[in-house]
Amino acid sequence: MMIKKCLFILCLSLITIAAFSQQQPFKISIQHLTGNCYLFISYGLANGAPFPANGVYVVTNDGVVVIDTPWGEDETQQLIDSVYRRHHKKIILSISTHFHADRTGGIDVFKKASVKTYSSQQTLALCKKSGNKQAAYTFTNDTTFNIGGTTIQTYYPGEGHTKDNIVVWLPKQKVLVGGCLVKSTETENIGNVADANVAQWPQTIKNVMVKYPGAKYIIPGHQGWASLNSLKHTLEVIKSAGN
Numbered sequence: 001m002m003i004k005k006c007l008f009i010l011c012l013s014l015i016t017i018a019a020f021s022q023q024q025p026f027k028i029s030i031q032h033l034t035g036n037c038y039l040f041i042s043y044g045l046a047n048g049a050p051f052p053a054n055g056v057y058v059v060t061n062d063g064v065v066v067i068d069t070p071w072g073e074d075e076t077q078q079l080i081d082s083v084y085r086r087h088h089k090k091i092i093l094s095i096s097t098h099f100h101a102d103r104t105g106g107i108d109v110f111k112k113a114s115v116k117t118y119s120s121q122q123t124l125a126l127c128k129k130s131g132n133k134q135a136a137y138t139f140t141n142d143t144t145f146n147i148g149g150t151t152i153q154t155y156y157p158g159e160g161h162t163k164d165n166i167v168v169w170l171p172k173q174k175v176l177v178g179g180c181l182v183k184s185t186e187t188e189n190i191g192n193v194a195d196a197n198v199a200q201w202p203q204t205i206k207n208v209m210v211k212y213p214g215a216k217y218i219i220p221g222h223q224g225w226a227s228l229n230s231l232k233h234t235l236e237v238i239k240s241a242g243n
């Protein structure tokens with residue numbers, strides 16, 4: 001038990017060191033998740049310090065679909081180049097899960113690369129209002145994309161981290177991209193709640209739990225995804241933040 005705890009602290013320290021050793025321009029990293037799904041980490045500044053953000057991409061027969069853009073524009077170009085080098089395929093479509101820059105920051109770079117950039121209508125409205133990058137295409141209701149043999153579904157579970165946060169579900173791979181609605185089990189910090197609905201957030205998480213009981217991977221917006229307890233953990237983090 002003690003060894004596990006020590007290892008956990010060691011891992012956390014290494015992640016922190018990795019984050020702080022990041023200098024601008026930040027360098028993205030990519031890891032294989034499962035099947036045709038990959039996870040990428042980009043960085044942005046949070047309270048003046050580099051902070052990692054998670055995004056996911058799926059390699060389909062027709063090209064690559066990205067869930068959430070990297071945080072920065074330079075990092076988005078890195079993702080375009082890395083994906084092409086690794087898979088010899090172009091990124092063809094992106095879906096941003098809410099309006100903040102850690103999900104939308106690369107939209108203009110994607111547009112220049114002929115990527116079809118998507119968000120919900122609600123996210124687009126908030127991007128306009130806050131001066132964030134805006135997707136070219138929108139959906140109003142929960143939407144299923146069938147692209148090159150891969151099914152990708154969006155679901156709006158209610159307000160939480162922001163009013164507009166959606167999750168993305170890959171039914172075949174059983175990957176749930178939770179975005180910033182979901183907190184990693186590596187943090188006890190509720191994070192940026194400037195645009196949050198903390199009162200509604202628990203019910204929104206419960207909606208996600210009921211909808212995707214069979215998720216094999218749950219990817220939070222930031223930090224580690226090894227644990228499948230992140231939804232339950234998010235409820236605990238919100239509860240502690242309210243005390």
Ligand SMILES: [Zn+2]
Binds near residue numbers: 053100222
């Ligand atoms: Zn975030």
